[in-house]
Each structure stands twice: as C-alpha cells, then as structure tokens.
Amino acid sequence: MASISYDNACCVYPGADKLAVDSLSLDIDDGEFVVLVGPSGSGKSTALRMLAGLEEIDSGTISIGGRSMVGVAPKDRDIAMVFQNYALYPNKTVGENMGFALKMRGVSVDKRKARVAEAAKLLDLTDYLDRKPAKLSGGQRQRVAMGRAIVREPQVFCMDEPLSNLDAKLRVQTRTQIAALQRRLGTTTVYVTHDQVEAMTMGDRVAVLKFGVLQQFASPAELYDRPRNAFVAGFIGSPAMNLFDAPIVDGAIRVAGGTVDLGADDAALLRRSGLNRVTVGIRPEALGVADGSDGVPAEVALLEDLGSDTYLYARVTDPSISATGGGAVTWVARCPRRTAARIGEAIRVRQTDRTVHLFHPESGERLN
Structure with a gap:
C-alpha cells in the first residue's frame, strides 16, 4: 500500500494539438479508493495509464509512496491492473490465470497455490479454480481478473472500467463487492469509469475531469451538494x-x-x-x-x-x-x-x- 501524487502531470499524444491530460494534480492517501470520472475523451483512462506506466509522462511527475515514477518501467511500479476486457488466458484454468504473474516472478508452487486459494476464497471462486474462462459468466470472469490482481499483493490497484461489459443488475452487485473488497484489503485503488453512479457509490473521493483538466476532487457528498462549476453540477446526479x-x-x-x-x-x-x-x-x-x-x-x-x-x-x-x-x-x-x-x-x-x-x-x- 502507498500514497499516490500527481504533480502537474501532463500527457500529449503524437500529432495531437491538445493535451490528453493537462496539468493534473491529485494527492491520493494510502488505502484510499479514488474514482476518476468524466465523459468520453476527458482523459481519465490516460491518467490511469500514466500511473501504470503504459503512457509517457510528458511533463510533471507522478509518485507512488514518495518515489517518482518518471522513467520507471511498468513492471517495476508494483501496480496491478484490471482491464475492461479482463485479458484472461483462454487456455489456462482460473487458478492458472490468477497465479500466472507469480509464476513469472519465480514464486514457488506452494506459495502460489496458497495465495491463489486465499484470493479465491475472498472472491467466492474456490469452486471454479479448475474451470477455463469460457465456462464462466461475465461476473465470474471479472472476479478472476480481480483475483489475478489481488494475489500479486501490489501497492496500488488500477482499474479501467472493469464493469462496463456486465449487464445492469450484475454491475450493481459487482461494484458493491469491489468496494467492500477494497476496504477489506486496504489497498490504494484508482478506478476509472464514465458512470457517475458508480463513482458516487464506490469512491472515498471522486475526481471529475473534462478535456483532460481536473474540474473538482472531493467526496461524493461534496460534489453533489457543492459542485464547483456548472459542468460538475450537470454531470453529477441522476x-x-x-x-x-x-x-x-x-x-x-x-x-x-x-x-x-x-x-x-x-x-x-x-x-x-x-x-x-x-x-x-x-x-x-x-x-x-x-x-x-x-x-x-x-x-x-x-x-x-x-x-x-x-x-x-x-x-x-x-x-x-x-x-x-x-x-x-x-x-x-x-x-x-x-x-x-x-x-x-x-x-x-x-x-x-x-x-x-x-x-x-x-x-x-x-x-x-
């Protein structure tokens, strides 16, 4: 677990005439669940990918636990990423998918099995460890992707719209499970979504972005009761x-x-x-x-x-x-x-x- 700091972090894509993320400054506390929310093209996923090392930081800095991540390779950032499409290996079982990153690190078989079993118990996946992803529902696949992140015991979870492929009822159920699980684990989490209801119900604090610029960073209650500008006022609330x-x-x-x-x-x-x-x-x-x-x-x-x-x-x-x-x-x-x-x-x-x-x-x- 670790705190995260964006200090005037900027990112511009080659050939673009505008910054995808423009001077983003955020201080995220150790163990906090922070949601980045905004309409399509607001820069929220880019900001998350900058944290994970999947996009370059063109200016400014991003720090994890007080250590600057500028120039640090993604594999050296101690971050676990949960993607929108889950990115599971179809030819591996649930247990093999969850433990694959540990295998690549050279973790012993016994330790891998123990950590996979512990994560599977947390996520109610114990009965599915020998199944292939094709034999799972969308919600179960999402939990496998979560389990793969959990077994790594990272400093930070990065989640990029992990619920967007689920139906409406399952989204409500799964977002409750994710929020409860994060509070149980206490791992600092940055979660990206375009759904303001998800943002309001899951986040300790929510950062609202528009065209790469931070509009407001506050608790859900403050965003609802005292929006800083008309954009936040119109975006937050359903x-x-x-x-x-x-x-x-x-x-x-x-x-x-x-x-x-x-x-x-x-x-x-x-x-x-x-x-x-x-x-x-x-x-x-x-x-x-x-x-x-x-x-x-x-x-x-x-x-x-x-x-x-x-x-x-x-x-x-x-x-x-x-x-x-x-x-x-x-x-x-x-x-x-x-x-x-x-x-x-x-x-x-x-x-x-x-x-x-x-x-x-x-x-x-x-x-x-």
Whole structure:
C-alpha cells in the first residue's frame, strides 16, 4: 500500500494539438479508493495509464509512496491492473490465470497455490479454480481478473472500467463487492469509469475531469451538494441537475412570470454581483408539482415511473430563459410514486426547498 501524487502531470499524444491530460494534480492517501470520472475523451483512462506506466509522462511527475515514477518501467511500479476486457488466458484454468504473474516472478508452487486459494476464497471462486474462462459468466470472469490482481499483493490497484461489459443488475452487485473488497484489503485503488453512479457509490473521493483538466476532487457528498462549476453540477446526479440561464431583475430570478425562491444570502449575492443573467441549478428533489396557483407554469412532457418515485419532465415556456448550452428548457421534478399528472397536462412546478445553485453565466464557476 502507498500514497499516490500527481504533480502537474501532463500527457500529449503524437500529432495531437491538445493535451490528453493537462496539468493534473491529485494527492491520493494510502488505502484510499479514488474514482476518476468524466465523459468520453476527458482523459481519465490516460491518467490511469500514466500511473501504470503504459503512457509517457510528458511533463510533471507522478509518485507512488514518495518515489517518482518518471522513467520507471511498468513492471517495476508494483501496480496491478484490471482491464475492461479482463485479458484472461483462454487456455489456462482460473487458478492458472490468477497465479500466472507469480509464476513469472519465480514464486514457488506452494506459495502460489496458497495465495491463489486465499484470493479465491475472498472472491467466492474456490469452486471454479479448475474451470477455463469460457465456462464462466461475465461476473465470474471479472472476479478472476480481480483475483489475478489481488494475489500479486501490489501497492496500488488500477482499474479501467472493469464493469462496463456486465449487464445492469450484475454491475450493481459487482461494484458493491469491489468496494467492500477494497476496504477489506486496504489497498490504494484508482478506478476509472464514465458512470457517475458508480463513482458516487464506490469512491472515498471522486475526481471529475473534462478535456483532460481536473474540474473538482472531493467526496461524493461534496460534489453533489457543492459542485464547483456548472459542468460538475450537470454531470453529477441522476437525473442531472436542472440547469438554465435566466435574467436577474431587481435582484431576483424571473421565470415565466414567477420567481425562483432564494435564501436571503443568495439574493444579496445576486444584487452585489453586477450580473444581468445567471446560470441557475436546482436538483430534481427540490422541485414538485404545485397544488394551487403558485410556482412556474409548465407542460408535462414525460413521466418516468420507477416504482418508489416518479420523475416528471416539465417543459417550461419562457423566451427569456434558456437551457445551458441552448435549446428548450425542461425541468425534472422528483415526485411521489403514482403522481396524478399526465403527459400533455398543464401544471405548475414549485420549489420544495430553497437549495439553489448559482453559477457565472460565462465561466460556469460557482457563485454561492
């Protein structure tokens, strides 16, 4: 086990005019589970491959346990990698796959068998040690790949979207197993995913990247409650935060003849800001359907009945406001199950609390 430090680490691919990873700085504690998350092309897998030595560090440094990894070969970094495609040898049994790296190191047969047996017990693979990968399910193959990493007893686990080949139910089950296993082993882990639900449920801390640039590095709760900018606000949360640009009139935010309900501090901040427009963010759980004439007029565009809750998509018509990035404004409200609203119905959407996120309309940086 060891701490990890990225210090202004950069990577650029040959022929590219932009950095794949741009001045990444992260300090990861010993034994911490850190998730790198972002959309496709955000540089998260490149950052992981730089740590593993599979991509060159063009500038800056990456350290493991206080030792710089610049120029250090992958085999000398004491890292175990779990890939998206598992990379199992089809002609070897589960036990042989798990112990192969130890065999290449010259570890004795008895020690190999003992460490493979221990890892197999942790992963519920004891009954499958003599099977070939073709006779296993996707979840079992993934656990074999995990077992191969565990038996090496490395300082760091690097996991590059290991669950992406699994079906939805198995993903939920396996991510729980991985998180529990990491906490039991206490091995520093860097995990890459594009799925923000995975990131929020698995990581001690989460690093959100966009175009190779770190946007925020914080606990899941902090990312959700206080996103640093509009990108993080829109990326973290399912369904996503409602984000829209609206005018500021006399220190208030006007929407379709109504106003966004702000706390006293936020209202004072808007009056001091000197802005005439602001990007507003409201989580779905802070919106609901009004019983009376209060709230913002809207039309029901879609209902998603999830059993325990219903997500109501309401189209808001107001030429003075716009969705972040352009287009019509649709708000998502989290409603009690079996809501009485119907598609095409005219309703009024109201705030159920004053938790409002305010961002600069140009830079996207958080204001409150």
